[in-house]
Amino acid sequence: MKWLSLLLPFVLVGVCLAADQQPESKPEHKEPTYFGKAINEWIASTDDKRREQRRAAISDWVEEIDNDAMPTLTKLLKDADSYVRREAAYGLGQLGSDAKATIPALTKLLQEQDSDVRQAAVDALGKIGGTEAVPTFTKLLQEKDWEVRQAAADALGEIGPDAVPILKKLLKDKDLQIRRSAASALGTITPEVKTAIPVLTELLKDKDVQVRLSAASTLGMINSEAKTAIPVLTELLKGTNSQVRLAAVRALGEISREALENAGPDATAVVPVLIGSLKDKDSDVRGAAAMSLGKFGHEVRAVVPALTESLKDESVEVRLYAVAALATIGPRAKAAVPTLTQLLKDKDENVRQAAAEALER
Numbered sequence: 001m002k003w004l005s006l007l008l009p010f011v012l013v014g015v016c017l018a019a020d021q022q023p024e025s026k027p028e029h030k031e032p033t034y035f036g037k038a039i040n041e042w043i044a045s046t047d048d049k050r051r052e053q054r055r056a057a058i059s060d061w062v063e064e065i066d067n068d069a070m071p072t073l074t075k076l077l078k079d080a081d082s083y084v085r086r087e088a089a090y091g092l093g094q095l096g097s098d099a100k101a102t103i104p105a106l107t108k109l110l111q112e113q114d115s116d117v118r119q120a121a122v123d124a125l126g127k128i129g130g131t132e133a134v135p136t137f138t139k140l141l142q143e144k145d146w147e148v149r150q151a152a153a154d155a156l157g158e159i160g161p162d163a164v165p166i167l168k169k170l171l172k173d174k175d176l177q178i179r180r181s182a183a184s185a186l187g188t189i190t191p192e193v194k195t196a197i198p199v200l201t202e203l204l205k206d207k208d209v210q211v212r213l214s215a216a217s218t219l220g221m222i223n224s225e226a227k228t229a230i231p232v233l234t235e236l237l238k239g240t241n242s243q244v245r246l247a248a249v250r251a252l253g254e255i256s257r258e259a260l261e262n263a264g265p266d267a268t269a270v271v272p273v274l275i276g277s278l279k280d281k282d283s284d285v286r287g288a289a290a291m292s293l294g295k296f297g298h299e300v301r302a303v304v305p306a307l308t309e310s311l312k313d314e315s316v317e318v319r320l321y322a323v324a325a326l327a328t329i330g331p332r333a334k335a336a337v338p339t340l341t342q343l344l345k346d347k348d349e350n351v352r353q354a355a356a357e358a359l360e361r
């Protein structure tokens with residue numbers, strides 16, 4: 001029996017080691033509470049008296065959720081209350097690509113009669129993204145409700161490069177709302193969107209103002225690659241709609257700035273066009289032109305005199321933009337110093353301050 005007494009310490013050590021190697025129990029996930037009640041308790045409260053509190057609980061909860069909430073949110077997509085279904089869809093959208101497993105459940109909501117719920121589902125699917133959602137959104141573009149169609153086009157933009165082919169087709173859609181949304185959505189996708197430049201350029205001639213606006217803005221986001229659109233954008237400056245002219249000026253400034261940074265040919269060809277826009281009857285257009293010209297400081301002979309003249313503009317905003325543009329050009333704009341000095345006595349305090357700061361550079 002002596003051998004047992006010798007073996008006993010080793011047996012005890014083995015038992016202790018085995019005990020140490022037991023898997024640790026995971027702490028229970030505590031469900032969030034709202035006014036002292038767990039979310040599931042609020043979910044169970046379906047009577048009218050508690051409906052508002054229940055809705056409030058869900059609304060607050062979805063702002064603080066994490067991936068652990070996915071099963072509960074997926075269940076709530078079938079709730080009897082349309083408000084709760086909408087908030088559940090919103091919450092899943094907040095989880096982004098981690099919620100891809102909920103795409104089928106969210107897709108079912110697209111058959112809802114309540115347009116708010118359908119739109120929430122569309123928005124969520126857009127945020128979740130992925131190629132899996134592209135066919136769903138393509139079908140949604142045939143919906144009778146224009147808000148759902150627009151949300152689908154916007155969501156395709158959030159999905160990214162995988163959605164470029166369908167968005168390019170949508171640029172030619174007969175529905176102007178879809179053309180607007182498709183043009184705007186493409187502006188968020190680069191560099192793949194470059195292939196859409198020819199179609200976007202054609203949309204600059206669209207009969208709908210909002211479509212022209214969206215196309216101009218998107219071309220500006222594409223930057224120097226869209227330089228082939230400069231002639232058509234320049235033509236827009238002759239139009240009667242000030243918002244379209246504003247979008248065109250901004251796009252011309254962005255396209256040319258990028259081309260300039262890349263030392264591209266004809267990067268400064270747009271300078272005379274922008275100088276002409278300093279005389280536009282709309283102050284917003286004049287201000288945008290001034291700001292864009294500040295990026296062409298190397299063209300001192302043409303740019304500085306034009307901006308110096310804008311320092312006398314009747315619009316406070318235009319004077320501020322002109323000061324900012326000259327400050328960007330820096331010492332090369334020394335010819336503007338006398339006029340900038342006069343602005344130290346401008347009736348507007350912001351202009352006086354901006355002028356003082358520009359002179360210090």
